[in-house]
Amino acid sequence: MKILAFESSCDETAVAVVEDGRQILSDAIASQADMHALYGGVVPEIASRKHVEVIAALTEQALNDAGCGKDDIDAVAVTYAPGLIGAVLVGLSFAKSVAYAWGKPLIPVHHVRGHIAANYLAFPELEPPFLALAISGGNTLIVDVRDYTDLKILGATRDDAAGECFDKAARVLGLPYPGGKPMDELAQQSQGGVYTLPRAHVDGAELDMSFSGLKTAVVNLSHHAEQTGEALDRAALARDFTNAVSGELVPRAMKALAQTGYKTMCAAGGVAANSIIRADLEAACKKADCQLYLPPLRLCGDNGSMIGAQGYYEFLAGHTADMALNAFATRDIDA
Numbered sequence: 001m002k003i004l005a006f007e008s009s010c011d012e013t014a015v016a017v018v019e020d021g022r023q024i025l026s027d028a029i030a031s032q033a034d035m036h037a038l039y040g041g042v043v044p045e046i047a048s049r050k051h052v053e054v055i056a057a058l059t060e061q062a063l064n065d066a067g068c069g070k071d072d073i074d075a076v077a078v079t080y081a082p083g084l085i086g087a088v089l090v091g092l093s094f095a096k097s098v099a100y101a102w103g104k105p106l107i108p109v110h111h112v113r114g115h116i117a118a119n120y121l122a123f124p125e126l127e128p129p130f131l132a133l134a135i136s137g138g139n140t141l142i143v144d145v146r147d148y149t150d151l152k153i154l155g156a157t158r159d160d161a162a163g164e165c166f167d168k169a170a171r172v173l174g175l176p177y178p179g180g181k182p183m184d185e186l187a188q189q190s191q192g193g194v195y196t197l198p199r200a201h202v203d204g205a206e207l208d209m210s211f212s213g214l215k216t217a218v219v220n221l222s223h224h225a226e227q228t229g230e231a232l233d234r235a236a237l238a239r240d241f242t243n244a245v246s247g248e249l250v251p252r253a254m255k256a257l258a259q260t261g262y263k264t265m266c267a268a269g270g271v272a273a274n275s276i277i278r279a280d281l282e283a284a285c286k287k288a289d290c291q292l293y294l295p296p297l298r299l300c301g302d303n304g305s306m307i308g309a310q311g312y313y314e315f316l317a318g319h320t321a322d323m324a325l326n327a328f329a330t331r332d333i334d335a
């Protein structure tokens with residue numbers, strides 16, 4: 001079964017053709033990151049306009065790259081939530097038009113379910129159940145993937161997502177948007193151990209997380225150095241910050257893993273590209289005798305293929321929609 005899949009929830013327009021949820025036939029992406037870098041972060045209105053500009057040409061490219069025409073496509077999958085509402089609406093409206101004009105089933109896909117499904121594309125042997133640590137620019141979740149379309153949140157951030165925290169910390173350190181990758185490179189230049197950063201816990205919810213205090217601490221340290229003229233060891237701060245984020249994520253993921261009794265874990269989302277978090281997860285999973293799946297870097301960030309992968313399993317479960325399907329800025333992964 002060949003699915004034409006659309007993703008437009010933030011600042012990447014992405015269209016892909018995926019076969020049977022596991023094989024990428026094409027994967028066209030137009031990133032707007034350079035445009036938003038001018039403003040130090042995503043400007044939602046600009047994101048929507050840029051999606052409108054490229055989505056038709058990108059669809060043609062994805063179909064051509066896959067060697068597919070209208071008759072080869074069996075269904076259309078699309079991110080319908082969560083994300084920047086204007087941005088999600090562009091992809092959703094376009095996908096609905098294609099599905100209607102071509103007479104194909106329309107499959108709504110939750111964006112974070114898509115991130116987790118990126119692992120199905122990279123690892124053919126991977127099947128639920130497993131534990132997923134989904135860490136992206138807008139979401140930070142520990143998820144029990146009981147089955148392909150039966151997911152349960154075990155832990156979540158109570159405020160900022162890990163990626164949002166990386167981007168804001170990077171900005172005050174003078175790094176370009178999106179800040180995750182440059183922070184990673186800067187952090188690798190130091191062993192850290194210079195700055196003491198706050199660590200949060202949520203009473204009565206040991207798997208929940210909070211990143212806003214950490215973000216504010218980096219902002220305050222940077223402003224304080226600016227105002228007093230003190231030298232800031234930027235590499236050490238990047239390292240201590242990353243260690244602190246990893247220290248929030250990895251032990252909680254391992255705790256959740258122990259609770260489920262699973263021996264398989266996957267990482268997902270843009271922040272799963274972080275070299276220090278990847279190394280920490282590898283070390284922890286090795287110690288716990290757990291099989292860890294880390295998606296290749298190109299499948300960590302937003303892409304259309306992951307929507308095609310999850311879309312396949314949503315279709316098998318009978319989760320299709322009619323033309324009344326709406327977009328949602330927020331929606332739980334287990335809704």
Ligand code: KG4
Binds near residue numbers: 136181273302
């Ligand atoms: O998954 P993604 O592309 O978009 C969302 O679904 O949100 O994630 C984007 C986030 C950004 O915050 C970006 O800075 C972060 O992933 N990111 C990283 C790294 N590469 C991208 N964060 C930490 N380390 C990285 N190497």
